Amino acid sequence: MKQGTIKEGTIKQGIIKEPFGSCRAFRFCLCMMLCLGIAANVIFAGGSRDAKQGGPGDTNTAKTTSIAVFIPGVMSGSPIYEMLAQGVRRAAMEKSGVEVTVIEGGFNQAEWEPRITTLAASGLYDLIVSSNPSIPAIAAAISVKFPEQRFLLLDGELLGNPRIYSMRYNQREQAYLAGHIAALVVLERAAATGNRLLPRVGLVAGQEYPAMNGVILPGYLEGAKAVDSRFTVDFRVVGNWFDAGKGAELAADMIRNGAGVILCIAGGANEGVVQAAAEAGAKVVWFDTNGYGVRPGTVVGSSVVYQDKAAYEKTKLFLDGQLPFGQADVAGIAAGYVDFVEDDPDYRVSVSAAIREKQGAVIARIRSGSLNLGE
Ligand code: RBF
Numbered sequence: 152m153k154q155g156t157i158k159e160g161t162i163k164q165g166i167i168k169e170p171f172g173s174c175r176a177f178r179f180c181l182c183m184m185l186c187l188g189i190a191a192n193v194i195f196a197g198g199s200r201d202a203k204q205g206g207p208g209d210t211n212t213a214k215t216t217s218i219a220v221f222i223p224g225v226m227s228g229s230p231i232y233e234m235l236a237q238g239v240r241r242a243a244m245e246k247s248g249v250e251v252t253v254i255e256g257g258f259n260q261a262e263w264e265p266r267i268t269t270l271a272a273s274g275l276y277d278l279i280v281s282s283n284p285s286i287p288a289i290a291a292a293i294s295v296k297f298p299e300q301r302f303l304l305l306d307g308e309l310l311g312n313p314r315i316y317s318m319r320y321n322q323r324e325q326a327y328l329a330g331h332i333a334a335l336v337v338l339e340r341a342a343a344t345g346n347r348l349l350p351r352v353g354l355v356a357g358q359e360y361p362a363m364n365g366v367i368l369p370g371y372l373e374g375a376k377a378v379d380s381r382f383t384v385d386f387r388v389v390g391n392w393f394d395a396g397k398g399a400e401l402a403a404d405m406i407r408n409g410a411g412v413i414l415c416i417a418g419g420a421n422e423g424v425v426q427a428a429a430e431a432g433a434k435v436v437w438f439d440t441n442g443y444g445v446r447p448g449t450v451v452g453s454s455v456v457y458q459d460k461a462a463y464e465k466t467k468l469f470l471d472g473q474l475p476f477g478q479a480d481v482a483g484i485a486a487g488y489v490d491f492v493e494d495d496p497d498y499r500v501s502v503s504a505a506i507r508e509k510q511g512a513v514i515a516r517i518r519s520g521s522l523n524l525g526e
Pocket residue numbers: 223224225228229230231260282283284285306357360362392416417418419438439
């Protein structure tokens with residue numbers, strides 16, 4: 152199959168700052184500025200780019216389908232975003248005439264809506280793809296102003312908007328498995344050292360948000376309590392998704408306070424958590440991707456989502472004209488989008504056979520449906 156072209160680039164921040172008098176003038180200026188921005192990107196990427204082209208399912212091979220991947224943050228340090236771009240690129244490569252532009256939105260969350268608005272206003276993109284639970288509300292507001300724009304949103308949920316397809320993961324299952332392995336490791340270490348303190352696990356998050364406070368944190372505690380009902384969670388928040396120094400500081404304090412295993416969901420700050428844990432002889436559970444290789448011996452669990460697979464499959468559906476806009480899916484272990492990595496050699500080396508057996512048994516129960524955690 153002929154491969155599609157993939158363009159990479161970023162759009163400079165703060166393109167649209169001035170107030171505009173009329174809607175038409177606003178759209179015109181937005182388009183002009185965005186076109187200039189895109190042109191600069193493409194020159195930087197060393198390619199050329201056609202003007203607006205045909206949509207998905209278009210049989211005219213001269214036409215191009217353009218997809219923008221908006222990263223709400225940066226890819227480095229956040230595998231969930233790396234997987235997003237990877238999956239979209241893979242689907243694009245399998246079809247001719249598909250262009251992908253990846254745009255990193257940066258850590259200033261107040262800029263995300265104006266920047267996605269700029270993308271939609273340009274009319275250049277057949278599809279905007281993005282990921283995280285705050286994006287559906289932003290996309291819904293934008294789709295009122297730019298009803299032609301279509302969105303594919305992962306790790307978020309919005310039902311019933313005919314311009315938006317969304318899919319989130321069952322993070323209750325993902326977090327439960329993280330809590331379960333963390334608790335097993337804590338208890339085994341306590342037994343070995345004769346530690347009789349009340350058992351505790353840790354969780355370091357980049358920020359607080361409804362999925363964190365309402366799903367991930369409770370799911371993590373539930374998983375730990377399934378091992379021993381006395382478990383508590385020491386929950387700390389970095390306040391951003393990049394500060395490794397703060398991550399290390401929080402983790403060191405948590406370890407001093409008795410949390411011997413810490414789940415980190417803090418983007419670039421995870422690096423600091425792992426460093427502090429390694430220095431103190433504590434352990435870490437990784438989230439979203441396989442993290443055993445990050446620090447073999449320190450990372451004792453990897454509760455993952457297959458966001459690359461979801462991004463690939465849903466982009467492919469879009470390119471075939473079959474993405475069910477308006478629908479909001481939730482996918483977990485049984486559907487093959489959430490998992491716990493058991494077959495990594497580093498997992499087998501760092502975690503005892505007894506723990507691996509118990510963890511394997513609970514994964515099997517969730518997969519078979521005999522343990523139903525809800526969503
Ligand atoms: N997760 C990351 O790994 N990196 C990020 O930069 C990041 N930024 C986020 C920003 C907001 C506003 C929200 C609500 C979540 C963010 N997440 C980020 C968390 C992400 O959506 C997901 O919950 C976690 O990756 C766990 O799967």
